[in-house]
Amino acid sequence: MSVQRLSRGQMAHRLAQDIPDGSYVNLGIGLPTLVGNHVPAGREIIYHSENGILGLGPAPLPGEEDPELINAGKELVTLLPGAAYIHHTDSFMIMRGGHLDVSVLGAFQVSATGDLANWATLDEDFPPAVGGAMDLAVGAKRVLVLTTHTSSDGRPKLLERCTYPLTAAGVVDRVYTDLAVLDVTPEGLLVREVVDGLTPQGLQELTQARLSFADDLQVLRPGA
Amino acid sequence: MLDKRVDSLTAAVEGVEDGSTVLIGGFGNSGIPVELVHALLEQGARDLTLVTNNAGSRESDVAALLRERRVRKIICSYPRSKGSVWFERLYKAGELELQLVPQGTLSERMRAAGAGLGGFFTPTGADSLLSEGKEVRMIGGRRHVFEEPLPGDVALVKADRADRWGNLVYHSAARNYGPTMAAAAALTVVQVRQLVELGELDPECVVTPGVYVDRVVEVEPEFVP
Numbered sequence: 001m002s003v004q005r006l007s008r009g010q011m012a013h014r015l016a017q018d019i020p021d022g023s024y025v026n027l028g029i030g031l032p033t034l035v036g037n038h039v040p041a042g043r044e045i046i047y048h049s050e051n052g053i054l055g056l057g058p059a060p061l062p063g064e065e066d067p068e069l070i071n072a073g074k075e076l077v078t079l080l081p082g083a084a085y086i087h088h089t090d091s092f093m094i095m096r097g098g099h100l101d102v103s104v105l106g107a108f109q110v111s112a113t114g115d116l117a118n119w120a121t122l123d124e125d126f127p128p129a130v131g132g133a134m135d136l137a138v139g140a141k142r143v144l145v146l147t148t149h150t151s152s153d154g155r156p157k158l159l160e161r162c163t164y165p166l167t168a169a170g171v172v173d174r175v176y177t178d179l180a181v182l183d184v185t186p187e188g189l190l191v192r193e194v195v196d197g198l199t200p201q202g203l204q205e206l207t208q209a210r211l212s213f214a215d216d217l218q219v220l221r222p223g224a
Numbered sequence: 225m226l227d228k229r230v231d232s233l234t235a236a237v238e239g240v241e242d243g244s245t246v247l248i249g250g251f252g253n254s255g256i257p258v259e260l261v262h263a264l265l266e267q268g269a270r271d272l273t274l275v276t277n278n279a280g281s282r283e284s285d286v287a288a289l290l291r292e293r294r295v296r297k298i299i300c301s302y303p304r305s306k307g308s309v310w311f312e313r314l315y316k317a318g319e320l321e322l323q324l325v326p327q328g329t330l331s332e333r334m335r336a337a338g339a340g341l342g343g344f345f346t347p348t349g350a351d352s353l354l355s356e357g358k359e360v361r362m363i364g365g366r367r368h369v370f371e372e373p374l375p376g377d378v379a380l381v382k383a384d385r386a387d388r389w390g391n392l393v394y395h396s397a398a399r400n401y402g403p404t405m406a407a408a409a410a411l412t413v414v415q416v417r418q419l420v421e422l423g424e425l426d427p428e429c430v431v432t433p434g435v436y437v438d439r440v441v442e443v444e445p446e447f448v449p
Contacts, residue, residue: 049397050327051251051252051254051397051400052251052397052399052400053397066396067253067254068253068254068255068395068396068397068398069254069396069397070251070252070253070254070397074252074253074254074305085394085396085397085399086399087399087400087401087402087403087404087431088251088327088331088399088400088401088404089328089331089332089334089335089403089404092327092328092331092332093328095328096328096346096347096348115351119352120353125316126304127303127304127311127312127315127316127322128303128304128322128324129301129302129303129304129305129324130301130302130324130325130326130327130349130354131301131302131326131327132301132326132327132328133326134326134328134329134348134349134352134354135326135327135328135329135348138347138348138350139347139348165352165353166351166352166353167352168347168348168349168350168351168352169351169367
């Protein structure tokens with residue numbers, strides 16, 4: 001049976017359903033940014049940008065750009081009514097101090113105990129950079145990871161132990177992949193949802209960490 | 225009379241010594257004091273330690289200081305970015321020392337310096353390679369790493385408006401590191417779009433009080449990010 005992996009947009013859509021109305025949220029650079037396009041209508045979400053914005057709005061219309069009003073990915077943005085500027089130290093106080101409800105991050109690897117590796121590979125030729133990744137990982141009330149289940153060359157990303165340098169240990173609450181939704185529990189990774197057509201054994205074969213499966217295991221359905 | 229205004233970029237960076245630690249504001253292209261950095265390039269100080277979020281892009285500002293071999297060491301959070309060719313070239317050639325710091329820790333280390341504190345324990349990075357060689361302590365059941373204060377000899381900051389006492393307001397997200405760096409350096413130099421009379425800035429809205437600021441210079445920015 002062929003298994004249909006979720007597209008990037010479908011992955012973001014699934015995660016977006018779990019962001020509660022009224023949340024303060026930081027979306028990481030790249031795939032996590034797409035989550036903002038999929039939050040159900042009627043929910044009011046206050047987006048934080050590490051460079052110093054609470055209440056981030058969409059991209060500006062032509063002619064309305066402010067070249068210094070950018071997000072963490074250095075893209076031009078706008079503000080929503082009610083927004084505030086904050087300077088950098090306060091912005092990271094918001095992150096580290098537990099004031100964000102949700103942080104959505106990408107990952108190279110996640111371990112069975114919720115360790116996150118998302119800032120560096122072992123490539124010595126590649127000069128390092130860290131940015132706000134470590135602050136985002138340690139501080140938010142819930143840390144959600146949005147990532148493909150396997151790397152582009154087919155290797156598992158969900159491991160008993162990360163082999164890449166850690167961003168933070170024991171911080172991830174839930175992982176959303178293109179194949180499954182998994183909770184990090186004291187007993188390891190617990191699969192809550194899996195795509196149609198993929199058996200528990202089939203998912204385990206694509207996962208290096210040992211999986212357990214929820215009694216009420218659901219089908220992970222592609223949304224909009 | 226207290227008057228922190230100077231009438232030229234040359235006067236703004238006068239006296240910066242070789243070997244100085246220079247804090248340079250900005251995140252991406254937002255809030256970089258480009259004209260002050262170019263004035264520092266003209267001024268000629270070398271063997272500098274720079275503290276910045278990014279390591280410059282293409283040929284402008286921080287990248288120009290790197291290209292002209294004025295920088296010995298860079299303390300930075302995200303040096304590798306689009307167009308950071310001079311950083312990458314010098315780093316790979318072993319001509320530039322890099323101290324990589326998580327972004328919130330970089331900012332908080334400067335805050336600690338400005339606040340007169342001897343450092344702090346943070347959970348950020350405590351389980352990472354970036355805590356190697358540092359004291360780690362369990363606080364509230366969680367690992368925290370000790371980080372030292374990071375003072376500057378000089379801070380170069382961009383704001384929107386200032387008065388002659390050095391009170392500052394900023395423009396949109398260009399605020400970023402400005403308030404923290406202004407307090408963390410022995411000599412804080414600020415370029416502003418507009419100098420205004422005392423009393424024109426609403427005391428409720430002053431972001432950086434002039435006590436942290438030493439020199440302000442009005443600059444019509446040539447560089448539009």
